[in-house]
Amino acid sequence: xxxxxVTFGLIFMVLxxxxxxxxxxxxxxxxxxxxxxxxxxxFTGPATLTTSLDLPGVRLAIEEVNAAGGVLGRPLVVVxxxxxxxxxxxxxxxxxxxxxEKVFWLHGVTSxxxxxxVSQYAKDQKKxxxxxxxxxxxxxxxxxxxxxxxxxxxxxxxxxxxxxxTKEIFGPLKKIYNLSxxxxxxxxxxxxxxxxYKKLVPDAILVGEAWPxxxxxxxxxxxxxxxxxxxxxxFTSFYQADALTMIKQSxxxxxxxxxxxxxxxxxxxxxxxxxxxxxxxxxxIGGSTYxxxxxxxxxxxxxxxxxxxxxxxxxxxxxxxxxxxxxMAKAINxxxxxxxxxxxxxxxxxxxxxxxxxxxxxxxxxxAMWPSYVGLIGEVPGWDFYxxxxxxxxxxxxxxxxxxxxxxxxx
Amino acid sequence: MFELVFGQIISGLSVGxxxxxxxxxxxxxxGTLRVLNVAHASFYMLGAYLCYTITHxxxxxxxxFWIALILAPIGVAIFGGILELLVLRPIYxxxxxxQLILTFGFILIIGDIVKLTWGVQFYQVNIPxxxxxxxxxxxxxxxxxHIFMIAMGPIILILIWGLLHKTRLxxxxxxxxxxRDMSSALGVNVSLVYTIVFMFASWLAGLxxxxxxxxxxVFLGMDTTVTIECFIIIVIGxxxxxxxxxxxxxxxxxxxxxxxLVLPKxxxxxxxxxMAAVLVVRPWGLLGKPE
Numbered sequence: 001x002x003x004x005x006v007t008f009g010l011i012f013m014v015l016x017x018x019x020x021x022x023x024x025x026x027x028x029x030x031x032x033x034x035x036x037x038x039x040x041x042x043f044t045g046p047a048t049l050t051t052s053l054d055l056p057g058v059r060l061a062i063e064e065v066n067a068a069g070g071v072l073g074r075p076l077v078v079v080x081x082x083x084x085x086x087x088x089x090x091x092x093x094x095x096x097x098x099x100x101e102k103v104f105w106l107h108g109v110t111s112x113x114x115x116x117x118v119s120q121y122a123k124d125q126k127k128x129x130x131x132x133x134x135x136x137x138x139x140x141x142x143x144x145x146x147x148x149x150x151x152x153x154x155x156x157x158x159x160x161x162x163x164x165x166t167k168e169i170f171g172p173l174k175k176i177y178n179l180s181x182x183x184x185x186x187x188x189x190x191x192x193x194x195x196x197y198k199k200l201v202p203d204a205i206l207v208g209e210a211w212p213x214x215x216x217x218x219x220x221x222x223x224x225x226x227x228x229x230x231x232x233x234x235f236t237s238f239y240q241a242d243a244l245t246m247i248k249q250s251x252x253x254x255x256x257x258x259x260x261x262x263x264x265x266x267x268x269x270x271x272x273x274x275x276x277x278x279x280x281x282x283x284x285i286g287g288s289t290y291x292x293x294x295x296x297x298x299x300x301x302x303x304x305x306x307x308x309x310x311x312x313x314x315x316x317x318x319x320x321x322x323x324x325x326x327x328m329a330k331a332i333n334x335x336x337x338x339x340x341x342x343x344x345x346x347x348x349x350x351x352x353x354x355x356x357x358x359x360x361x362x363x364x365x366x367x368a369m370w371p372s373y374v375g376l377i378g379e380v381p382g383w384d385f386y387x388x389x390x391x392x393x394x395x396x397x398x399x400x401x402x403x404x405x406x407x408x409x410x411x
Numbered sequence: 412m413f414e415l416v417f418g419q420i421i422s423g424l425s426v427g428x429x430x431x432x433x434x435x436x437x438x439x440x441x442g443t444l445r446v447l448n449v450a451h452a453s454f455y456m457l458g459a460y461l462c463y464t465i466t467h468x469x470x471x472x473x474x475x476f477w478i479a480l481i482l483a484p485i486g487v488a489i490f491g492g493i494l495e496l497l498v499l500r501p502i503y504x505x506x507x508x509x510q511l512i513l514t515f516g517f518i519l520i521i522g523d524i525v526k527l528t529w530g531v532q533f534y535q536v537n538i539p540x541x542x543x544x545x546x547x548x549x550x551x552x553x554x555x556x557h558i559f560m561i562a563m564g565p566i567i568l569i570l571i572w573g574l575l576h577k578t579r580l581x582x583x584x585x586x587x588x589x590x591r592d593m594s595s596a597l598g599v600n601v602s603l604v605y606t607i608v609f610m611f612a613s614w615l616a617g618l619x620x621x622x623x624x625x626x627x628x629v630f631l632g633m634d635t636t637v638t639i640e641c642f643i644i645i646v647i648g649x650x651x652x653x654x655x656x657x658x659x660x661x662x663x664x665x666x667x668x669x670x671x672l673v674l675p676k677x678x679x680x681x682x683x684x685x686m687a688a689v690l691v692v693r694p695w696g697l698l699g700k701p702e
Contacts, residue, residue, distance in 0.1 A: 049531040182679065210675035215636030217627050218429065220422040220557065221668030225675065227552070228415045241533040241630035248626060252538060252554035254545045274535050 029070045034077040035338070037062075037325070038097030040090055040118060041108040041133070043082035049240075049270070050110045050133050055080065056311035057132075057318030058107065060303075061325035071329045072336070079103060085110070087117035094121050104338055105130060105328065107321070112136035112185070119148045128340055128347075130328070132321040136185065140367040141400070142408040146344060149361065151324035151352070152289055152317070153370040155185065155264075159192035159237075161394030162264050162287050163200065165374035168392060169285055170233065170260045172201040177231035177259075179222055179246075181238055182211035189237040189264060207231050214238075219246045223253055231259055239265040244274060247281045257282035267291065267373060267388045269316045275377065275386035284377050290319045291373035291391045293383045295356060303355040315355075320370065323354035327361065364402035371395045414550035419668040425557045427664025428564035429626075432619035433637060434644040435571065435656040436612030442651025443588045443608045446499065446510050450517030452641060454613045456634035458487045458620025460525055463534045463629045476539030476625060484617035491613025495606050503605070518634065526631060533630035560622060567615070568657050574611075575653070584608060588651070643686045649699020658697050 039058060041051040055078075062076045070076065079101050083090035090109065097103045098121075105128035109115040115134035122129035123145045130149045131139055137156035140148065166173075176194070180186040190209075198204050208229040210222050223246070226234050234255075238246055243266055250256045265271065266286025275281075292304045292315060303322070307315040315322070331346040332338065348363035360369045375388025400408075437451040461483035462476070469475040494517070502509050542555040575581035586594045587604045595601045627633070640663065648659025663682045670681030695701045 047531075048526075052531065208675060210671055210678060213636075213679055215632065217623060217633065217637060218422075218426040220425055221419055221671050222675075224418040224422045224551070224668075225671045228418055241628040241633070244533060244535055244628035245626075248535065248538075248628065252545070252556055252626070254552055254554075279535075279537060 028073075029066060029075040030073055031075055034075045035071050035332075036097075036101055036103040037076065037078045038094065038101060038103035038106045039078050039080040039108045040083040040093055040097075040106065040114075041080070041110055042085045043080070045085055047085050047110050050317060051108075053270075053313055053315070054108065054110075054132055054317040054321050056307050056313060057315065057321035057323075058325055060306060060310065060318070061322045061329075065326065065329040071332050072338070076325070076329065078107075083109060083111075083114055083118075085114060087111075087114045090114045091117050091121055094118050098125055098127055104128070104332075104340075107325075108132050109134050112139060115139055116143060119143065119145070122147045126340060128328075128344060130324050132324065133317050137400075140365045141405060142411060144365050144367075144405070144409065146366075147340075149324070149347065149366040149368075151320040151361075151368045151370065153372050154367065155189055156192050156400070157394070157398040158264055158287055158372045159189050160196045160398040161372045162262060162285070162374050163193050163196035164394060164398070165285060165287070165392045166197065166233065166235075166260075166262045167200040169374075169376055170283075172204075173232040173260060174201065174204050175207045175230055175232045176204055177207055177226045177229050177234045178209040179219075179226060179234060179236045179238070180209075180211060181214045181242070183214065186211065186237055190235065193235055193237075193264075214242060216242065217245065219249050220253065223250055223255055226259065227253065227255055233260045233262060235262050237264045239263075239268070240270055243271060247284075251279070251281060256284055260284070263287075267375065267377065267391065269314050269387070272377070272387035273314075273385045276384070277379065277386070280377055280386040285374060286377055286388060287372050287374040288388065288391070289317070289370065289372060290315065290356060291375070291388055292319075292355070293380045293385075293387055294373065294375070294389065294391050297355070297357070299357075300355040319355055320368070323352040323359065324368070327352040360396075362396075362399075362402070365405045367399065369396040369399060372398070415672060416669070417549055418551040419672055420665065421551060421553060421557070421561070423664040423666075423668030424561050424564075424661065425664075426667060427660040427662075428561050429619055429623050430637065430640055430644055430663060431564050431657055431660035432567060432622065433616050434641040434648075434660060435567070435653055436615035437641055438645050438648070438651055438656045439571075439608060439615075439653065440612045441645075443584060444499075444503070444605050446503070446514070447507065448514045448517075448612075449511060449638065450514045450521060450634075451612070451616055452634040452638045453518050453521040454487050454491060454616035455620040455623075455637060456525065456629075456631075457490065457521060458483050458617030459624045459627075459629045459633065460529055460534075460620075461486050461617070462621040462624040463536050464529075466536050466624075472540070473537040473543075474540040476536065479536075479624075480618075480621050483621040484614045487617025487620070488610045488614035491616075492606055492610040495609040499609070500602065500605070522631065522634070529631075531631060533628050535628050536624040538625045556625060560626070563622060564657065564660070567618070568653065571653050580607070640682065643682050645696070646686050647689045647697060649696025652696065652698045652700075655696050655698035662697075 066075045081093040107130045110133040112134045135155045137154040140150045180190050261284040263286050267288035335342045335346050351358045372394045373391035375391030380387050433455050462479045465479035466475045538556050545552050545554045644659035644663050648655025666681040666685040670678040
C-alpha cells in the first residue's frame, strides 16, 4: 500500500514539475525543428573562465529572440561543445556540429589559434563562423574571408587605442619601458602600441624592455629594473592572473604612482573586480571591451542586470555574443530563408543593436566596429570595485581602413 | 650602478627563496623515497588556494594571514600523507617510469580537485599586517614582505638541518636515505619514515604556496609554471641535497635577476645556462655526491 502511495506520489510530482516546464516553452514555435548554433569554447582547463563569461550572452539572446517569436517561426537553440583550447579537437567538434547537428552557424572560441582552424573549416564548408572572444587582428585581417565574422574588437585596435589614451591621460611621456609576455601576441601588441604612440609623441624612446614568460610568479627583478631605468611609463600586455601578480608586486615595491603604467587589458572586469580602496594600482590606465560600470544607458543597465540575475556573472564577454546572436536573428528574419549567402549579404554593414549602442558590422572585413574603453583606474561611484571611472571611448578610428585590409589580404 | 646591482640581487634572492621552499621538498622526497614527484608543485598550488580560503573564511583583517600560514601547510601535509598512504606506497618497488606516470597523474587530479573546489577564477590574498609598506635601503626600495620572504629561506634551511641532524627522527631519516634495506633489518619502520618525509615535503611546498599567495595571484596552473624552475634548482644544487637546493635556488634567482640587467630580452635563458654550466662541470650538482 505504502509502495503504491509512493509511486503515485512520484508520478504526480513528475507531472507537476514537468507540466509548467513544458508550457514555459514558447507556444507557436516549431520546437521539433529548431535553428541550431554550434558553440565552441573551452569547457575544461584554465580558460574555462572566458566560456563562463561568454556563453551567457548567447543564452540570453536566444531567450529574448525566442520570446519575441523566434527566427522564421522556429526557435534558436545552442549546442555547446568543448574545444579544449586545441585546434585539432575544435575541428573535430566543428565537423560534428556541421555534419551531424546541422547547425546553421558556428560561434565562439577564445584562442586565436583555434579560431583560425575553425575559420578555415567554415570557409571550406561555406558556413558562417562568428568569433566571439579570440582577438588576433589577423582573423578578420589577412586571414579573413567571406564566411568569418567577429563581434568583439581586436588586439591591434586596442593597442592603437591605448596609445592614444595614454597620451591623452598622462601627456607626452617620453621614456618608455616595455614589460610584455614572450609570445607572438605579446610582441605584436608592443609593436602596434609603440608605432602608434610614436606618431603621437615622435621623440618617445624605449629605455628598456624585458619579456618574462607567462605564469611568472615573481616579477620583482623586472620591476626593480623598471624603477632603476629612469622610465616614465611602463607598458605591458600581461593580463588576468599574471597582471594581478605584477600589480601586487608593483604596489609592494611602491612602483605604482611613481611610474605611469599602461596595461592593455587592465581595465577588464575580471581584473578590476579585485581592486578596492585599499588595493589598486595608482597612476595606471587599463583598457576594456565593455566598461559597463561607466555606461549610463537604460539598455546597458538592463542587460547587466539580466545577465547578473540569470547567470550570476557580469557581462565581460557576454555582451559581444549577445549582440551578434540578436543581429543574426534579425538578418535571417529579414532575408526570410536560411540561405547562408543571403544572410551574409544581409549581415554586411548591418547594425548590431548592442548594450553599448549601435555597432556596425563592417562590410569589407566582417569586423564589428566594437569600441574599447580606456581610463585611469580609480573609484567608480555606485560599484564595489575600482575601475576606469570616465573611460575614453576608442571607436572605428582605431581600426585599419578597408583599403588597408584589402592590401593585407592581397599579400 | 651599485644601486642597480644591489636592487637586482635583493629581488633575485626573494625569487630564489620561494623556489627553495618548493625545491627542497622535491629534493628530499627524491633523496629518501627515491621517487621523482613531478606533481610536487601542485602541493604548492594547493597551499596557495588553502591560504586564500582560510584568510577569507576568517574575516577581512589581513592579519588573518598568520593563521593561514600555520593551517594551510598542515592541510597540504595531511593531503600529501593520504596520497602517499593510498596511492604512492604500492608503487615504490616499481620502475621509475611508473612513478613518473603516476605522479604526473597527480598533477591532473589535483588540478581538477582545485577546479571543482575553487572554480576557474583567480584570487588574491592581501599582504598581511604589519608587513605592508616599503623601506629604502642603500638606495634600493624594498618591501617588508620581500624581506620577510628572504628571511624565511635560511630559517627553513636551519629547521630542516636541525631536524635531520639533531633529532632521533632525523637520524632515522638519514639512515633510511643511506640504506633502506639495512635500516629495515635493524627494525626501523621504513614505510612510516616514508610517509613522514612525504608529509614534511608536502608541508614545505604548502608553506611556499602560502607565502607566495600575498605576493602573487592564486590561479589554476600556477603549479606547472614553477615545476621547471624547481628541477633546474635541484640539478644545480644536486639531487637529494638540502643545502644544494638552497644554493641552487640562490644561483637560479641571481642568474635570472642579474641577467635582466645584462640582457633583459634573453633573461629567461640565464637559469638554464647556469644549469647547463653545472651539468658540464659537475654533473652531480654543486653539493650533490657522485653516484
